[in-house]
Amino acid sequence: MSSVWAEQLRIASVTIPMRQCAGCREKAPRADLVRLVQDGKETVRVDAAKVLPGRGVNLHHGCLDRALRTRAIVRGLRLQSGISPEQILDWPDQIPAS
Numbered sequence: 001m002s003s004v005w006a007e008q009l010r011i012a013s014v015t016i017p018m019r020q021c022a023g024c025r026e027k028a029p030r031a032d033l034v035r036l037v038q039d040g041k042e043t044v045r046v047d048a049a050k051v052l053p054g055r056g057v058n059l060h061h062g063c064l065d066r067a068l069r070t071r072a073i074v075r076g077l078r079l080q081s082g083i084s085p086e087q088i089l090d091w092p093d094q095i096p097a098s
């Protein structure tokens, strides 16, 4: 590996924003995760554009069930009560290919 390539790789790895998935606790590029924000008292909304202010949790699309089971969303958003899948607005059927 040339040093130029190594430098490119280093730059790439520090400029991609990484977030921790609340379901599996692994780090992933922000673009690969779905961001949830609190939306009112008892509902949570998908922040598709990742621009909404406030506390958010990030999840792999496939980690929703796990995050619900472990109450990671409740803890992450400091919700007053538990949350069911019906209370999550705009959860995508699948992650759009990027």
Ligand SMILES: [Zn+2]
Residues within 6 Å of the ligand: 021, 022, 023, 024, 025, 026, 059, 060, 063
């Ligand atoms: Zn995950």
